[in-house]
Amino acid sequence: MTTPAIQLRDLRKRFAVRGGRPVQAVDGLDLTVQPGEIVAFLGPNGAGKTTTIDMMLGLAVPDSGDVSLFGGAPAEAIATGRVSAVLQSGGLLKDLTVEETVRLVGALFATTRPVEEVLARAGIAEIAGRLVGKCSGGQQQRLRFALALLPNPDLIVLDEPTTGMDVEGRREFWNAMREDSSRGRTVLFATHYLDEADAYADRIVLVRQGRVVADGSAAEIKNLASGRVISATLPGADQGRLLAIDGVDEVELRGERLVVHAKDSDAVARYLLTHTDARDLEIASKGLEDAFLALTTETAPHASASDYVTQGV
């Protein structure tokens, strides 16, 4: 048994809202990340991603629950340089150059990688002498990434690292990230971009209203998204019989119209055409977008969402 890189147990955090009901930002969140995993923490805005990351890094105190990074407290993991982070809110000093910023932060650690190496790996070696105030948003974000690389951490946590970047900036950021992560580092990044989670992570954790609603490999989440909807006109359909077919998630009857949500549309279609009097059969595919929305919006029924959960990767 190896010690998990991240272990969050029943994490909860509530915020008081002036003149309103308190908001339960994180509501019993559990997450275990093993060393070497690259995990996307995917959810819409307000799902509790940033609050969870703040608690993970010891920047916020949970109301209840436990956080451990490599079996220890977050503050210790940060002080030894074992864990570093790129945050949305972390500011930079405009009156230092890119290189000076890296040197300054490097001076605070007991041991670091060489400044030149870190600048090169973050892809900002050529702008080392530029004042931070004159850098674009994407360049500043790569500087934050360089700062995170300094202590040669075993785990990097990134909170919406490409927010506010243009397409080119996003692409360059992820290229730098991808080149670096071949070294076996554990990475957890929060994002609300589906394509980033899809392209970069090998495990996707979907969060909604402060809880994990789905957790699986990128392939598993894609499977979940590749489900189809089969509809046909069939008065008095045998719902029990349909639910017994492998891969059927849900059966609805809307008047005479039967609607079946299933992963294997062929099996359902074959059954309907050979064993029943079904007419006007239609098959439509559900996109990744649909699955994401179904799992992360308020109206999604909790019970069906839990069907998708594939725990423990």
Added chain:
Amino acid sequence: MTTTTVAPPARRIPVAGGFSLGFLLLELRRMLRNKRTLIFTLVMPPAFFAIFGVQSDYTTQSYGSGNVTAYVMISMAVYGAMLATTSGGAMVSIERALGWSRQLRLTPLRPSAYVATKIAVAMALGLVSVSVVFLVGGVLGAHMPAAAWLGCFLLAWLGSVVFAAFGLFMGYLLPSENVMQILGPGLAILAFAGGLFVPPSGWFETVSRFFPTYGVAALARSPLGEIGVGTAAVAVVNLLVWAAIFVVGATVLFRRDTARV
């Protein structure tokens, strides 16, 4: 790495909570890059001295063991040191507003080491400011015995640590990128009220004793002479009381800031 095992090198926590010479030097360089700070702390005080300190017969008029020019020089040195150390301390406000302090939370730097570095940078700038005023004073005709030069210099500089605490206090009180635009005029009023620009007399002298600038200035001038035991005692009490207020204020706000993680 010279380790012979395949195990990764043990990770260490830096000594002294991340306080380091490299950090200090980069902070100093940053401060010296700020033109506004340089003008306010290194250009204005000697300029004021050149305007007010050498006019009419100040160079020939004696004060204590020196001349009136020396008296004005010390006042302006205290003014410069106070601007320098206040702006040094108030840098925490700018860094909080920018979110830099949050970035530093992701490093081993302890908040106490951060504050110690800010005070060291503030005192370094204060040292430069006092030196510039004394240098200009020496060139433009300030006279006093060698022991007084040294004593006044050290007291003007070291006394300004009170204003480093004041700057930190204000820095934690006012989270603003433009904190010095608020503090600049405030410091000018404090300097005037404490008798740095015009030597206080009559009722004004009584009132001025209650201002934090009075204590530092009176002590800084004491090696020059013409200061009674009573005045010296008032100055010491003034300095200690204001130092206590600023240090306690800064400490309370600093604790609140680091607790609100």
